[in-house]
Amino acid sequence: xxxxxxxxxxxxxxxxxxxxxxxxxxxxxxxxxxxxxxxxxxxxxxxxxxxxxxxxxxxxxxxxxxxxxxxxxxxxxxxxxxxxxxxxxxxxxxxxxxxxxxxxxxxxxxxxxxxxxxxxxxxxxxxxxxxxxxxxxxxxxxxxxxxxxxxxxxxxxxxxxxxxxxxxxxxxxxxxxxxxxxxxxxxxxxxxxxxxxxxxxxxxxxxxxxxxxxxxxxxxxxxxxxxxxxxxxxxxxxxxxxxxxxxxxxxxxxxxxxxxxxxxxxxxxxxxxxxxxxxxxxxxxxxxxxxxxxxxxxxxxxxxxxxxxxxxxxxxxxxxxxxxxxxxxxxxxxxxxxxxxxxxxxxxxxxxxxxxxxxxxxxxxxxxxxxxxxxxxxxxxxxxxxxxxxxxxxxxxxxxxxxxxxxxxxxxxxxxxxxxxxxxxxxxxxxxxxxxxxxxxxxxxxxxxxxxxxxxxx
Amino acid sequence: xxxxxxxxxxxxxxxxxxxxxxxxxxxxxxxxxxxxxxxxxxxxxxxxxxxxxxxxxxxxxxxxxxxxxxxxxxxxxxxxxxxxxxxxxxxxxxxxxxxxxxxxxxxxxxxxxxxxxxxxxxxxxx
Numbered sequence: 184x185x186x187x188x189x190x191x192x193x194x195x196x197x198x199x200x201x202x203x204x205x206x207x208x209x210x211x212x213x214x215x216x217x218x219x220x221x222x223x224x225x226x227x228x229x230x231x232x233x234x235x236x237x238x239x240x241x242x243x244x245x246x247x248x249x250x251x252x253x254x255x256x257x258x259x260x261x262x263x264x265x266x267x268x269x270x271x272x273x274x275x276x277x278x279x280x281x282x283x284x285x286x287x288x289x290x291x292x293x294x295x296x297x298x299x300x301x302x303x304x305x306x307x308x309x310x311x312x313x314x315x316x317x318x319x320x321x322x323x324x325x326x327x328x329x330x331x332x333x334x335x336x337x338x339x340x341x342x343x344x345x346x347x348x349x350x351x352x353x354x355x356x357x358x359x360x361x362x363x364x365x366x367x368x369x370x371x372x373x374x375x376x377x378x379x380x381x382x383x384x385x386x387x388x389x390x391x392x393x394x395x396x397x398x399x400x401x402x403x404x405x406x407x408x409x410x411x412x413x414x415x416x417x418x419x420x421x422x423x424x425x426x427x428x429x430x431x432x433x434x435x436x437x438x439x440x441x442x443x444x445x446x447x448x449x450x451x452x453x454x455x456x457x458x459x460x461x462x463x464x465x466x467x468x469x470x471x472x473x474x475x476x477x478x479x480x481x482x483x484x485x486x487x488x489x490x491x492x493x494x495x496x497x498x499x500x501x502x503x504x505x506x507x508x509x510x511x512x513x514x515x516x517x518x519x520x521x522x523x524x525x526x527x528x529x530x531x532x533x534x535x536x537x538x539x540x541x542x543x544x545x546x547x548x549x550x551x552x553x554x555x556x557x558x559x560x561x562x563x564x565x566x567x568x569x570x571x572x573x574x575x576x577x578x579x580x581x582x583x584x585x586x587x588x589x590x591x592x593x594x595x596x597x598x599x600x601x602x603x604x605x606x607x608x609x610x611x612x613x614x615x616x617x618x619x620x621x622x623x624x625x626x627x628x629x630x631x632x633x634x635x636x637x638x639x640x641x
Numbered sequence: 642x643x644x645x646x647x648x649x650x651x652x653x654x655x656x657x658x659x660x661x662x663x664x665x666x667x668x669x670x671x672x673x674x675x676x677x678x679x680x681x682x683x684x685x686x687x688x689x690x691x692x693x694x695x696x697x698x699x700x701x702x703x704x705x706x707x708x709x710x711x712x713x714x715x716x717x718x719x720x721x722x723x724x725x726x727x728x729x730x731x732x733x734x735x736x737x738x739x740x741x742x743x744x745x746x747x748x749x750x751x752x753x754x755x756x757x758x759x760x761x762x763x764x765x766x767x
Binding site for chain 2: 473500577581584
């Protein structure tokens with residue numbers, strides 16, 4: 184580790200992993216509620232479990248991105264962070280806000296929570312993924328602005344590289360597009376239209392910049408390939424991500440009351456969206472093949488390669504599967520969407536954050552890499568979580584195909600709930616794969632506690 | 642140190658054509674690949690021979706796996722039954738994605754100036 188202030192990343196990563204565990208536990212609870220409807224009812228109703236599952240995902244990934252930024256930007260800028268103290272204050276504010284929000288979801292009826300937190304002053308709650316109470320949303324903005332100030336000052340006074348600039352643009356985009364969560368028009372078409380400006384333009388827009396920067400940073404470190412080569416790849420990848428992803432927003436506008444031309448624009452541009460993910464896979468494998476040194480942290484290299492592959496599969500292949508308007512006419516809002524969502528989030532964002540954690544944590548703990556045993560356990564966790572996620576995706580895809588047939592293609596279409604009963608077998612199988620995923624995650628957490636002599640390059 | 646670019650050119654072209662055949666222009670890209678393989682069949686460069694042989698062999702396999710097997714599933718199964726569609730779609734999705742990922746591996750090896758044998762389907766002679 185080159186700069187002392189990079190250490191502020193550590194609590195962010197620890198919080199991220201803790202919240203990740205929470206997310207998976209609530210995913211398992213909810214997965215079971217799909218087949219045992221009254222499981223933990225009325226203590227944790229399905230809608231609350233779902234909200235906690237998805238909100239924890241968002242919050243822990245944000246912790247991961249912030250931690251990654253606080254580590255990466257000082258090193259790329261070749262100077263200490265502008266204000267490590269501000270970064271730590273923001274960490275505690277964000278953690279407190281996140282935990283209180285989750286506790287609020289769990290212990291206060293949602294309508295009461297809305298009343299208590301000033302939703303009548305500015306109504307922003309009650310929308311999928313943006314359920315956070317107003318003070319939490321304001322808190323996110325404050326934390327994001329303080330972080331951007333801190334990071335921008337660091338970059339402005341230091342070396343500018345493609346990696347820190349792309350990371351910074353991604354983080355600014357993240358903050359700017361979040362502002363649309365405060366816009367909640369009465370017209371439901373407009374509401375959905377701008378809701379996607381947060382949701383889609385995050386995950387299929389600016390987050391891809393953050394992901395690309397993180398992956399490029401780790402690949403430079405573990406392969407020793409020339410910065411110029413990696414930066415050229417990064418520029419092309421983010422250009423493709425923005426060219427395809429921005430107008431690709433149209434694939435959410437097919438059936439919400441937006442003009443019909445979106446069916447063409449959305450189909451054409453989102454059909455191109457796999458390109459940046461495809462390039463990322465080629466990029467990761469190409470850099471590792473051209474490596475100039477053997478890095479002792481083999482687990483980080485594995486996570487980096489896995490990110491490319493799984494992001495391509497989850498975001499690219501499973502995204503393309505249902506993105507064309509004539510196909511989406513049948514698949515919209517079915518378990519196919521859930522299959523895509525699970526693998527895309529895991530492949531693109533969960534794995535890139537873990538890649539970063541895997542590379543930086545040993546350095547922040549005073550060694551280049553963890554002990555060989557710790558790395559073996561970590562690599563086991565990689566395979567368990569990744570294979571489990573592949574099966575979760577396959578089972579949800581199978582459930583989706585059957586659901587679509589029963590609800591939308593059959594001569595005698597079933598109601599939603601009747602169709603859900605018919606796909607229960609796949610939900611059970613998904614739950615089993617989810618348990619394997621949890622075991623993988625527990626192994627991953629366990630790998631941090633395995634002691635031993637640091638591994639050296641072969 | 643990177644190997645000279647000209648040594649890798651045909652290997653990269655072969656892998657790119659294999660991927661284009663799978664993703665953008667099925668059939669057409671295969672014909673170009675056939676032409677390329679014929680033109681360089683006696684190349685003294687083992688990298689060129691390796692990648693051309695691999696991509697040609699696996700492209701033929703890909704055709705069988707992505708057209709032949711689904712056709713059999715459709716013929717043997719009942720297309721009025723959702724189970725057939727579940728098997729058919731999952732098979733095509735997994736098989737196609739796997740073949741593309743293998744192509745990505747092959748392409749990255751070609752760019753790095755290394756030979757590559759496709760797992761299970763690739764030929765060990767070139």
